[in-house]
Amino acid sequence: MSQPLILYNTRTRKKERFAPLQAGRVGMYTCGPTVYGPQHIGNLRSQLFADLLKRVLIAKGFALRHVINITDVGHLSDDGDDGEDKMERAATSSGERAEAIAARWTEHWRQNREALNCLPPEVLCKATEHIAEQIELGQKLEAAGHTYRLQEGIYFDIATFPAYAELARLELAGQTDAQRIEQVEAKRHPADFAIWKFSAAGVRRQQEWDSPWGRGFPGWHLECTAMSSLFLGRQFDIHTGGVDLAPVHHSNEVAQAECAFGVHPWVNFWCHNEFLDFQGVKMSKSLGNVLTLDDIAATGIPPLAFRYFFLQAHYRQQQTFTLSALRAAATGYRRLRGHADAVRQAEGDADAKRQAPWRERFASALADDLNAPRALAVVWDVVRSPELPAADQSALLQHFEPCLGLGLDEPVAAPAPEGDERIDALVAEREEARRTRAFTRADEIRNQLATEGITIEDTPEGPRWKRG
RNA sequence: GGCGCCGUAGCCAAGUGGUAAGGCACGGGACUGCAAAUCCCUGAACCCCGGUUCGAAUCCGGGCGGCGCCUCCA
Structure with a gap:
């Protein structure tokens, strides 16, 4: 460092x-x-x-x-x-x-x-x-x-x-x-x-x-x-x-x-x-091709996903913005954050010496004219290194966070049980149908909710649903 | 008219002389009643032509294409 x-x-x-x-x-x-x-x-x-x-x-x-x-x-x-x-x-x-x-x-x-x-x-x-x-x-x-x-x-x-x-x-x-x-x-x-x-x-x-x-x-x-x-x-x-x-x-x-x-x-x-390009040209008020953070939030993409998107390109390079590129970034960001969350409570001893090579690579990427894309590659290398104990992964991610500002130090927001009686009832009915192996009915309910933009996830702790 | 930047896999994007990072998507697999979510595996010789070099995506020259600035703009 x-x-x-x-x-x-x-x-x-x-x-x-x-x-x-x-x-x-x-x-x-x-x-x-x-x-x-x-x-x-x-x-x-x-x-x-x-x-x-x-x-x-x-x-x-x-x-x-x-x-x-x-x-x-x-x-x-x-x-x-x-x-x-x-x-x-x-x-x-x-x-x-x-x-x-x-x-x-x-x-x-x-x-x-x-x-x-x-x-x-x-x-x-x-x-x-x-x-x-x-x-x-x-x-x-x-x-x-x-x-x-x-x-x-x-x-x-x-x-x-x-x-x-x-x-x-x-x-x-x-x-x-x-x-x-x-x-x-x-x-x-x-x-x-x-x-x-x-x-x-x-x-x-x-x-x-x-x-x-x-x-x-x-x-x-x-x-x-x-x-x-x-x-x-x-x-x-x-x-x-x-x-x-x-x-x-x-x-x-x-x-x-x-x-x-x-x-x-x-x-x-x-x-x-450098500029952010959108629709083939720089994004600018005078050209009218502008998007605000509110516009992004309205699509259900969290603001920090935009920060992650920003970090994927070097600041002195024109960066191409498309909604699908932002969505791709949002997916990567969600997974990264989920991983940081998963390893946070890891048991076992962290070993600073074992972490050293990653710290070194991360630091030198940023020290080289703020090469954030290279720094992010190091972050993913940490996440995708099974030989690195979870405790070390967590320590590294927390060590990187002050430079990244991606909120890796914060727990992923709980899936916010929205408490909609009608939906809860349908989800419960689906559970009952699944239990009795009435899968046709179960899928019918899931499809019905899907048309309303509601996704059901079956987890070991039971079903969960969310909008979007 | 002048100045500058860029052209890498389907997409976003690192790499500036030695056998091409990373993410997303796609495909395959695990898990699942089936899905979703998650995890694992998997792909590229770099716009074109010529040159320098033992060796170039990376340097030089030319061409084609895109963008920016010289004017309010991040």
Whole structure:
């Protein structure tokens, strides 16, 4: 377990040995949700990735401070720079206060994470609760000559930050030719971005604040820089997010931070997860091919089966999602969990020495850029090794669980006797029929219940039934 | 127009130079009155072509196909 953790760093495009700035302590920032609606399972993949990383860091013995932000203001709804704010639009169309919408979807997101066994962050911060810090950061940038004023707002001038293209290896020259979207014409460079947007003349926004530049609201990128430095300091270890964030959002964050704080590199390790593909393309709100955790739960598949599904692919690989692939994962997950349950009470002595090879293989899989699929293969090897005493199997599974977060440490929920009198009576009648070898009648009852979606399992302790 | 990723058995998916992990499904078997659940056994030479090498899924070149980013997006 002492082997070094190797992580792929987007900043250097290499797998690197992870070492924190301060020995033993890690500061990690994860870009959180924009809370104007539900998160889909593709978004959730980013949370699962960050959680896997967090769990492995903890297993490595690091003391971790994990910060996640809630974007509850300032997100534009469409291409270009004059899109409508997503929060404002959601509020306008539903007649609710923006705060109410933000609160509802923040809670929904939090419950999703909980259902997926994502460890809670040490700090969960909201953009609207740190407006002052964002303004202060903007003023710093302004004072250092990195901004200019347009009618729409205060913009960051990327020409003042030569390292702008570094993180995402951007071709800024080629970008000028692209011209695929309408830009704010007056911008000096298409990649310049707003740090503060003005409320439109005569418009009273639900979410707006006074600033030295005028009434308005902060640009999206400002919050992450302001809040991460507030909670993690001017330089920190790890920043995570989806791959799509690197070229724009994260590049902008870097520009703001390095210009305001005079540091480089601002963040040591940039870690990005790939997309979840669905129906041949990435799952995304704009394409409309989204599924939520609620949708999955509605099919009777437990949320943790989705976590298991996630662990079956490497985080830096696009993962193909289909419902049947998820069902397959759910079957494997159910069996794995059942096995963990079965060996938990095993008699006999566990022998740490005997377990060592599996511990070693599991640890090295995760240490190698979080290779969860390989780690899962080790898990199954434990389960399918008859020569390994049950007590050792159990000890190993419990040893793995803190990294996996699959709930292998919890008893499988009892088959919940639902107590439906009619069904109970039918099941009892079937039992009686079986006893008297009236199998035709017995099967008739079973088939009848099957059409209602009820399955009967005959166990040594008698029959059991369940829905689904 | 620029940048990047991927193409492994029916499906999901590891493997980045030395005789191809794992899960699911299928098939066979055990168990069962029959099923279900569970357990055991079982399958693949890696998109195509050329090259490097004693040896390539793994490196290089070309081709075909898919995806992503450069624009709100995880």
